Amino acid sequence: xxxxxxxxxxxxxxxxxxxxxxxxxxxxxxxxxxxxxxxxxxxxxxxxxxxxxxxxxxxxxxxxxxxxxxxxxxxxxxxxxxxxxxxxxxxxxxxxxxxxxxxxxxxxxxxxxxxxxxxxxxxxxxxxxxxxxxxxxxxxxxxxxxxxxxxxxxxxxxxxxxxxxxxxxxxx
Amino acid sequence: xxxxxxxxxxxxxxxxxxxxxxxxxxxxxxxxxxxxxxxxxxxxxxxxxxxxxxxxxxxxxxxxxxxxxxxxxxxxxxxxxxxxxxxxxxxxxxxxxxxxxxxxxxxxxxxxxxxxxxxxxxxxxxxxxxxxxxxxxxxxxxxxxxxxxxxxxxxxxxxxxxxxxxxxxxxxxxxxxxxxxxxxxxxxxxxxxxxxxxxxxxxxxxxxxxxxxxxxxxxxxxxxxxxxxxxxx
Numbered sequence: 001x002x003x004x005x006x007x008x009x010x011x012x013x014x015x016x017x018x019x020x021x022x023x024x025x026x027x028x029x030x031x032x033x034x035x036x037x038x039x040x041x042x043x044x045x046x047x048x049x050x051x052x053x054x055x056x057x058x059x060x061x062x063x064x065x066x067x068x069x070x071x072x073x074x075x076x077x078x079x080x081x082x083x084x085x086x087x088x089x090x091x092x093x094x095x096x097x098x099x100x101x102x103x104x105x106x107x108x109x110x111x112x113x114x115x116x117x118x119x120x121x122x123x124x125x126x127x128x129x130x131x132x133x134x135x136x137x138x139x140x141x142x143x144x145x146x147x148x149x150x151x152x153x154x155x156x157x158x159x160x161x162x163x164x165x166x167x168x169x170x171x172x
Numbered sequence: 173x174x175x176x177x178x179x180x181x182x183x184x185x186x187x188x189x190x191x192x193x194x195x196x197x198x199x200x201x202x203x204x205x206x207x208x209x210x211x212x213x214x215x216x217x218x219x220x221x222x223x224x225x226x227x228x229x230x231x232x233x234x235x236x237x238x239x240x241x242x243x244x245x246x247x248x249x250x251x252x253x254x255x256x257x258x259x260x261x262x263x264x265x266x267x268x269x270x271x272x273x274x275x276x277x278x279x280x281x282x283x284x285x286x287x288x289x290x291x292x293x294x295x296x297x298x299x300x301x302x303x304x305x306x307x308x309x310x311x312x313x314x315x316x317x318x319x320x321x322x323x324x325x326x327x328x329x330x331x332x333x334x335x336x337x338x339x340x341x342x343x344x345x346x347x348x349x350x351x352x353x354x355x356x357x358x359x360x361x362x363x364x365x366x367x368x369x370x371x372x373x374x375x376x377x378x379x380x381x382x383x384x385x386x387x388x389x390x391x392x393x394x395x396x397x398x399x400x401x402x403x404x405x
Binding site for chain 1: 184185186187188189190191192195196198199200202203204207208209212214215278279280342343344346347348351404405
């Protein structure tokens, strides 16, 4: 990151290779829509580019970029909530969001559905720590809360996931 | 027989997804076009700029007090207290803003400072006040009007310091921009409040607390709102 701030384009290549798959995975989990996730990835990297001079030397890059991606998502969601949806040129309604499969057949499907059913705060805490791979401290920074709150959310989320998956195991 | 924990050995979904080639090319085009060295002001530089604004405002208030022939003993005592508060502000900026995330004060600490410091400041103003009116007398006549005038002047100059500092710290905090904005607003309010205690001839307790002290809370709240817009990248 510091070589990128110094104007090294090759350093950006390395930074992009390292950050983009994780950020794309994170944004895809937030949006559940590949096109929106790619739009947000572009917005995130544009913001990283513009704010690169304010990057604090020595600070970890991934949580910084994840925090920017999360804020971009929240801004976009807030803007979408107040924006009127227009009909497309052929007069049809915008496409509805794809729904999750109703009946899981595999454990991985059951996990996806169980994660979607969790309250947003629990799901975010679990996704950041268990899937994106941030530490509790980094996840607390990204979520703007305390480490204790993140641990509590993860613990409560686990309890709910356990119940959902036990139900699936019994039915399977 | 106990049932196996379903979360044990669970295959979590993959964390990484490769973006499309079109998306990658678009990002690289934007982020590497005309790329040059862009070293902004360091965090310590921003902290010094913020403190510089505070010192300039305090000097302005002191100059006004001296040219308006305030008693030199009173100005000297008030300046002595103001120096202490400048030191406290420097410490606040260093702990809450200048250090990188993970090393700077935690969210709980910063929230505690946002509530505790203005309360301590109000207590300080109350303790150094030498006149005590009944509250009913304060709200009537000249005292109330003077307090409103003082409050507006303090708010104006405090906003200038907080606004300048907000520009210096812009786009630096994607984590908690609201809290960082509130800290900056609080620093602006402290500077103006402590400066007013040097420049203002009133030594009355309600005047000091309402006209000089409350702006710290007001600017912290305003800073929270502006910080969310200005401090997030």
